[in-house]
Amino acid sequence: MTDRDIFLANDGTERALALSYADPGDRAALESLLALDDALAQVLRTTTTPAVGQLRLAWWREALAALDHAPPPAQPVLEGLAAHLLRHDVTGAMLVPIVHGWEVLVEEEELGADAIARHAAGRARLFVVAGRLSGHAGDPRLEA
Numbered sequence: 001m002t003d004r005d006i007f008l009a010n011d012g013t014e015r016a017l018a019l020s021y022a023d024p025g026d027r028a029a030l031e032s033l034l035a036l037d038d039a040l041a042q043v044l045r046t047t048t049t050p051a052v053g054q055l056r057l058a059w060w061r062e063a064l065a066a067l068d069h070a071p072p073p074a075q076p077v078l079e080g081l082a083a084h085l086l087r088h089d090v091t092g093a094m095l096v097p098i099v100h101g102w103e104v105l106v107e108e109e110e111l112g113a114d115a116i117a118r119h120a121a122g123r124a125r126l127f128v129v130a131g132r133l134s135g136h137a138g139d140p141r142l143e144a
Helices: 003-009 014-021 027-045 050-066 076-088 092-107 113-123 125-133
Strands: none
Touching: 014 027, 027 050, 027 076, 027 092, 027 125, 050 076, 050 092, 076 092, 076 125, 092 113, 092 125, 113 125
16 A cells, blocks of 8 residues: 555545554554554543443453453454554553543543543553554653
8 A cells, every 4th residue: 555545545634644654564553553542532422421431441441451362353443453463562451551541531520630641641552552563662752
């Protein structure tokens, strides 16, 4: 897939621009990582009751952790992660903090500084995993 194909397939979004800069061998893995973040955001967009949102996010936590010892269930995002991301020295357990980041937005009635920091810390795992894809595993700048 060329950079132009990626851009057109993603309707010219910023995501397409980011994917066009990724190494061609890592694009599918990065795209699957971003699809996970989208799926978790969708949980929040479609949940009106915090308890239901927490249950749905708990399912994601368990499903991601299970990727380390079982094949994925018939769910496109999990299948994509298993097929493209986990072969890059990434585990399902490494992805669980992303769910924790989204969970803050379900649990908290008011988003104070602490809640925002916990949300950011969880979602920052996206960048840590993306850094692993680009060969920067263990870089202290990513962990910071």
